[in-house]
Amino acid sequence: MKLPRRNFLQLVAGAAALPAMSRIARAQAYPTRPVRIIVGFAPGGPTDIFARLIGQWLSERLGEQFIIENRPGASTNIATEAVVNAPPDGYTLLLTTAANTINATLFDKLNFNFIRDIAPVASIVRTFYVMEVNPAVPVKTVPEFIAYAKRNPGKINFASPGSGTPQHVSGELFKMMTSVEMVHVPYRGSAPMLTDLISGQVQVSFDNMASSLVHIRSGRLRPLAVTTVTRSVALPNVPTVGDFVRGFEASGQFGLGAPRNTAVDVIEKLNKEINAALADYKIKARLGDLGGVPLSSSAADFGKLIAEETEKWGKVVKFAGIKPE
Numbered sequence: 001m002k003l004p005r006r007n008f009l010q011l012v013a014g015a016a017a018l019p020a021m022s023r024i025a026r027a028q029a030y031p032t033r034p035v036r037i038i039v040g041f042a043p044g045g046p047t048d049i050f051a052r053l054i055g056q057w058l059s060e061r062l063g064e065q066f067i068i069e070n071r072p073g074a075s076t077n078i079a080t081e082a083v084v085n086a087p088p089d090g091y092t093l094l095l096t097t098a099a100n101t102i103n104a105t106l107f108d109k110l111n112f113n114f115i116r117d118i119a120p121v122a123s124i125v126r127t128f129y130v131m132e133v134n135p136a137v138p139v140k141t142v143p144e145f146i147a148y149a150k151r152n153p154g155k156i157n158f159a160s161p162g163s164g165t166p167q168h169v170s171g172e173l174f175k176m177m178t179s180v181e182m183v184h185v186p187y188r189g190s191a192p193m194l195t196d197l198i199s200g201q202v203q204v205s206f207d208n209m210a211s212s213l214v215h216i217r218s219g220r221l222r223p224l225a226v227t228t229v230t231r232s233v234a235l236p237n238v239p240t241v242g243d244f245v246r247g248f249e250a251s252g253q254f255g256l257g258a259p260r261n262t263a264v265d266v267i268e269k270l271n272k273e274i275n276a277a278l279a280d281y282k283i284k285a286r287l288g289d290l291g292g293v294p295l296s297s298s299a300a301d302f303g304k305l306i307a308e309e310t311e312k313w314g315k316v317v318k319f320a321g322i323k324p325e
Contacts, residue, residue, distance in 0.1 A: 030090055030266050031064040038069050038083050039095045039258070040076030046127070046210050046290050050254050051095040053286055054124055058270070067084040075099050075164060075324065077110060084112040088259040090266035094118060098166040098252045098313075101306060105314035106164045106324055115310060118257040120303040121267050122274040125292040127252035128229040128234075131168050131241055132216065134200045142225050142244040145204070149180035158182035160191045163325045169313055170206040170227055170250035172320040177245050179204065186325065187265040197221065206250065209234060210291030227251060252255040253295060253309065255302055271299050 037055050041047045048070065055066035071079040076099045086092035099116050112118075131142070137156075139145040141309060149156050159177075160168035163186045175182060185191035185202050190211045196202050198220045205212075206227060215221040225241040226232050229251040241248045256274065258267060277283050278294035287294055297305070316322075 011066050020208060030269060031062055033091065034065040034067050034095060035091050036067050036069050037093045037095055037178055037218070038079045040072060040073055040079030040097070040099070042072045043068075044294075046208065047095065047097060047254065048244070049290060050125055050287075050292075052290060053283065054256070054277060055275060057280075057283065058273055061273050061276070071229070073150070075103055075106070077103060077107065080114065080118065081111055083257065083259055084117045087261050088119075088261040090258060090262055092259065093121065093270075094257040096120075096253075096255045096257045098309065099164075101309040102164060102166065102169055102313045102317065104310045105317040106322060114302075115307060118233045118259050118301050119260050119262050119267060120306060121256040121258050121262075122271040122299060123255040123295040123297045123305065124274060124278070125251060125254045125287050125290075125301045126228070126295045127254070127290070127292040128232045129167060129206045129250055130212055130216070130232075130235065130238070131174070131204065131206050131224045132197070132207045132212055132221045133204045133224060134197055134202075135219070135222050136200050137203050137222070139224070140228070142239070142241055145224055146178050146180055146244075149178075149182060153181040154183060155179075156182045157202040159185045159187060159193045159197055159205045161193050161207075162186050162188060164322050166250070166252055167206050167208070169316050169320075169322070171204075172322065173248065173250055173316050174241065174245070175207070176316060176319050194221075208252070208291060213291065232291075233288065242260075252292075253305060255293075255295070267299050313316065 037051050039051045053114050058066045071082055076097060080094060083092055083094040104114050114284050115143050139148050141256050190207060199207050209317055223235055223238045225239050227241050229242060229249050231240060275296045278296045284294055
């Protein structure tokens with residue numbers, strides 16, 4: 001039977017629309033059961049809090065529980081591998097951190113390629129680091145510190161919460177860009193590092209603002225600069241390192257990722273809801289309390305940021321010869 005031309009064209013148009021309708025239906029239906037957000041750190045820290053903050057928002061907006069599952073160990077590699085190997089159905093997500101971009105070069109043998117195997121979903125927050133010294137160090141500015149370090153090569157102990165951490169590579173970036181010599185002293189976490197920095201056992205660190213702010217405000221530590229491109233509202237009178245070392249920038253970026261091949265419409269739905277969260281004044285205020293600022297972006301732009309940070313920190317890891325602990 002020969003169809004009239006008009007009927008034929010209507011059938012073709014309807015068939016072409018089916019995949020789009022299927023994607024829309026899938027996106028509208030998602031999620032239909034609880035979603036896990038895997039976090040590569042123990043409960044209680046800023047990373048865990050970021051995940052719970054977004055998880056609660058998504059639970060309320062999408063009508064299903066977004067459950068936080070902590071899998072600490074191997075500098076987030078255990079958590080990342082669990083998500084890489086999960087079904088790409090949107091029900092297992094990863095809280096991504098700066099560690100993921102560093103680990104790509106830091107570890108010689110990983111069972112995954114982060115850029116290839118994790119699909120970027122949405123960025124959440126950018127966190128500030130602060131370059132700080134024990135008050136006994138006779139400097140008050142970054143230029144004074146650089147001059148002091150060059151007069152005392154190898155005599156300044158630079159502390160970090162662990163080898164290969166974002167705080168460590170931030171300090172190594174500073175060394176690379178200023179040609180100063182400092183001895184790296186790794187600790188097992190920020191708490192013992194700050195104890196020794198306050199007591200004067202070590203002289204300088206590039207620490208998360210959230211953990212150092214109370215000590216800065218009490219006068220136990222002296223801030224020289226924040227490491228981001230812009231100043232922090234928490235320390236408005238403190239300049240940036242980049243004001244004195246052109247091109248310097250170091251910060252933490254947190255976001256959500258999913259297994260590769262996760263449906264685009266699911267990623268778009270999550271991205272839309274997360275960006276809505278970041279526009280909410282209560283979420284903004286809570287992120288500010290934790291030393292961060294909202295970092296809204298498309299999934300594609302978040303992917304570009306991950307690639308840029310991976311390349312940047314790869315150069316620093318190789319320059320400094322950093323090895324995992």
